[in-house]
Amino acid sequence: MTKKLPQQALDVIERYKNLNLGGKKVVCPYFINTAGVRAGLKVMLGKGSPSEIEEEAILIAKHDNVALEDLEPAHIREFLKKSGLGIDCSGFITNILLVMLGEKKVKNLAVTAYTSIIRRFLAKFRPVENLSVQALTNSKNSSKIDRWQDSMPGDMIKTRSGKHVLLIEETERNSSGELLAITYIHSTNAYGNESGVRNGKVIVVRPAGTLEEQNWQESDEASRRNITYEGLLDGETNGIYRLL
């Protein structure tokens, strides 16, 4: 028995995986606002929706005289990265939550707790930009589930002590309800040329064991390392979180 995210959420994921640029399908690359820019275009902060990323890319291509039609998908991805376009992990999940839960509910989520009152006030107007992994998984917005075996689509897997987050896209259970596998989706910079929006899978091999003891299947062609799994081992607060 397979359980998936609602169709509209799956559609958003598909759009991120297949950005339509220059008549080609391009996987959305990873981009994080390391400069710490607060005010600016949402799409330039690693928080844009697929259509916003496409529109901005087309605009920048026009500015810079870049013919996207003449580029290969890999080069278009490079162009996106150089232009500061892409999506970070929390931005990716927030954009999915926007269609899953609706804008109103997302606006009601507790945003990053800034010390400045003005910053806190302004953050209410821009929830997508101000919902970090820490904010998404804090006790005001979500709670850690006791048994990872109870996880379901829409739950978030916090890794690297809150520096990265994955979204459970699909769960498979047998007829007696035992969890067989988890498919997750995330936006990551961990896999070199294959970074960006990508899937991974957790095969349940020890149903009574911990989440870390299962078979995590995700690696890139070059390094063969499963960096997502390594992130799970890094930190005590890691685990599966469900929105309240």
Place this chain on the structure above:
Amino acid sequence: MAIISQSILFLLISALLGFLCAPVLRQVLIKYRVVREAKIEDKLGHETRINKAGTPVMGGLLVILVTAFITVLFNWDRSFSWVPIGVMLFSAALGGVDDLLNIFGRKRRIRSVTLVKTLSKVHKGLWGRLWYKIVLPFARIRGYLKLLGSNPGKGIQVHEKLFLQFLAGLATAWWLFFKLGPQWKLVWLPFSQNGGLDIGWLLIPIIILIVMATANAVNLADGLDGLAGGTLISGFGGLLIISWFQGNTVFAVLNATVIGALLAYTYFNIKPARFQMGDVGSLGLGTLLAVMTIAQNRIIILPLLGFIFFVELFSVIIQVIARHGFGKRLFLMAPLHHHFELKGWPEEKIVARFWILNGLAVALGAWLSLH
């Protein structure tokens, strides 16, 4: 009839002088390499703009110098000419310095808010730390104003420009409030029975704001060949008609002189431009448009006389608010003419349509002025 005849004569003389001077000015600008830099055009982007690299800038000097020359020699009136011409020349000088610094100047190092904040905590001397604490609010204001600038690296910074424009506005307000007489303090309103509205000293900040806003609005609109020049012709055309109704020969002749010079300028500025207006022209003429409207007591219809300029100005303000406040882009690019450029409209189409729209708005303003 005499006022109309005299105005037309000055218009023709001014245009003739403009046509004679334009090729000379162009040669001088080329000789001293006062030309559009390729990298500035590259920043604006696409193909049509890259072709503009190498075009002489500061072509607006033509209008400024011809207007000042004719007015000083043949239309000088101590009461009515000093401030319009003086403020225009002051703003033009400000724009001229900015133009030159943008071409020949070095990139200026301006301390960011973060740096000032850090220095206010870590500077080795107590006085140093105190100084940086005092200037921190100014650094913040400067940081916000920087959002309105397009080329903040070189030339005059936005906050400096605004301060100097504030002085120009202040001079205009002083002139109107203390020199021109009590009837000028009554703000004219269309369809008003008692001649206008007395808002007292509030008129002073309003005048300052109007002068600053109009100068910057014309500056923003000076981005396509012929746009600012043609639009200014209709704006000053409206003022000329109004001065005929008012029977003020000094203002009528001054407006006509500006139109004549603008006609000569625009002849050389329509695509492909032989020279561009530059800040020297846009700031100078923007200020003059505001000052003349204020002097002719028609502040209320200024948004109609400079309709396109204000649309361009508000497109920038809205874009900045949307971008920095809500993280969204309302227009593909601001000012508005760039939005249409990126939509694929040819430059000539945008310019012609903007001229027509401004012409219609001016007609409405002139009609209102009669009531």
